[in-house]
Amino acid sequence: MRRALFAAFLALLLCLPLLTGSVYYTNLASQALIAALFALGLNLLVGYAGLTSLGHAGYLGLAAYTSGWLMTHLGWGHLAAAAAALAFSTVMAAIFGLIALRAAGISFLMITLALGQVLWGLAYRWTGVTGGDNGISGLTRPQPFGIGLGDPTHFYYFALLVFLAVWAAVAIWVRSPFGASIRGSKDQPHRMSALGYNVWLIRWITFVASGFLGAVAGLMYVYYHQFISPHSLSLANSAEMLLMVIAGGAGTLSGPVVGAALVVVLKNVASAYIDRWIMLLGFVFIIIVMFVPGGIVAGLARVRRPRLQPTRPAEKPAPLEKTT
Amino acid sequence: MSAVVEVAGLCKSFGGLQVTRSVNLRVERGERHLLIGPNGAGKTTLFNLIAGDLAANSGSISLLGKPVTGTPTAARAQLGLARTYQIVTLFGRDNLLHNVKLALLGKSALRWRHWGSFDLDRTLSARALEVLDSAGLASKAQCALEQTSYGEKRRLEIAMALAQNPQVLLLDEPLAGLSPQERESVIALLRRIDPSITIIMIEHDMEVALAFADRITLLHYGQVILAGSRQDVVADPRTREIYLGH
């Protein structure tokens, strides 16, 4: 059943531009794919490692601004700028991870929020480098193998390619032995230590991977919009990304994708019919947190396969906040 | 005469409360060492100190001849230490097979592999099934943890600790809260443990523990009151004094 659904979904994605026949919807789909990239990266941290972060938009900003600045100020080409942006963002993620992982639970949330705000503050105030509130504009899209990405359909397939590659990589990673250790460290960190796992290192590696994917998404973002401004790294944006992951279903492979699609659709399509789509998003989120904590994906699974046995309340909730 | 666990002058306090006072402990290879004492004597704290979950204020600990006083828990586990807990802390969202596989993975270099399916790893699954079989749980391999009884969870936990291929095993009240049948199966499991594995056990069930133990250490208010062979400790009047009527 799952495989059929997945195949259908893949087919849909491949044929999308042909099906919609409209530039508007093709562009929307590209945006959804980019949002899904973010959500997949953040989900590694939130869903699999169990570390809720509110500063993920920072990696978008780091990659986008680095790439944009290198191209406009130093005249670098796309490939070089992209490589440098990814490298730089990943190094920053490594450093941020060293700092943030000294804490757990709410403290971790606050440190990531603070780090995100530091980056936002730099983007907003360091006008000389970042252009301040105006951001960096006039950026161009890359031309992989000479194919221009100005055409929405071309860009869509480029985004789809990147998205599928990342999705596959994430799927492989979380199913690997290392992936099992990430999940184990989320459920029972003390037990994992007693079993010989270096829980801190597992988390740090996940943190860095998550930042790297955020940077990849950031590059796609700046290629699509051809523009970057401080708003993209705002707390509101980080919060929106977190919403996508949790509403869709943290800790699953399809959840973040569903959540991203939901938010993008609400933002662009629903907003034409419902003025208050943000309020709607907020309410949906609250309802999900209260009644369907596993997200939409879990909710759908429950509808399709109601549990045969009543769920017994957990014996002891997995300690998320480690007291050291 | 190779001591696998050597604790000297170990002290631990929480704020003003001294929980462990200058404890000395020496356990030889293959020994079955019993740690007894009334509630609050600091037995689990001592386990936590030996395992690395708690850092001592002073004193030294060495495992298998290596000083481990500052070493983190995971590193001690890699050296050959395994333990069980008073409270069940297993991976509740997974089935029994997955739980054991995680235990096996912990000591394997495989845990750093970032590709290849963990669930479908046949070698690991086969080994895990063997481990479950040795604990009499093979039939429940695919069951979710919540579908098992408390006794089965206890056996699983011990099986997982054994899956780590330890040289030293710390068992924290393995028989606590078990029904008579469950007790029997756990005791049987304990008896089957390889004699070369050193075991330190905290247990209140005197009947079983005494049959099991070679040497005993009696703790009270964080201090070692008595340590010696089973006969000596059992015969000593201080033991009866502390365990009034037990």
Next chain:
Amino acid sequence: MNFWLIQSLNSLALGGVLFMLAAGFSLIFGLMRIANLAHGAYFMVGAYIGFTVLERGYGFGAAVLAAGLGVGILGGIVERVVLRRLAGNTLSQVLATLGVAFVIADASLWIWGGDPRPVPPPALLAGGVQLFGLTFPLYRLAVLVFSIVVAIGLWLLLDQTRLGMMIRASVDDRQMAQGIGVPASTLFTVVFCLGTALAGIGGVVAAPILSVYPGLDADMLPLALVVVILGGLGSLAGAFVGSFVIGFIYSFGQVLFPDLAYIILFLPMVVILAARPRGLFGRISA
């Protein structure tokens, strides 16, 4: 010299505003372990309510009262309908407050529109006062005084009343407090209402200085966090000291190092959280 004096008054006024914002956050966190991510939104709504009351021709005092009551009631509803259902799962509660923040922010945008709303200070306090040969805005002095009054009021509440005793006991040791019969869930509602009301009052009182605009919530929340982390989670005295320290750093920083002013606030917060998860004065580890 003039520069220093004027900036110092600005710092003190900002500190006062931050205290009203952070005190509520600190109380809620201290008692319920919930990092109320909607706290900035409550602050903003308080300011908007004040704006509307003033627009209708009522006095500033009425505006403050309306803001406090209105936001307090809103907080109470949120606590009973949403947060109580998630009791025992602090992470879910924090996420829920995030959702609430979205809802309140958008609702405010809907009701009051996208333009910044200027809020004039009360006529009585609108002028300047002559001190040391300089004219200081009287309102800022008033804000400082008001925040000190609020601080004293809170201190009296916590120290001298039965309610305060129950709150302090529950912050120190929740299980013990419940064991001796402190009604936890009622207390939670009361404290949540109090905390959000404080934010609302802070919003209205700050409005003549900061004005009120969409996005004020996102601007204020990080500041509340910085103050509370600096001053210590769950410590009101810490929130008081922290507010003024941050007030000074931010005001002077804005003028002296505009490029770095914002991040000057957060780097210390990061350092403190990483080194001492309890904050400088706090008694609870986050």
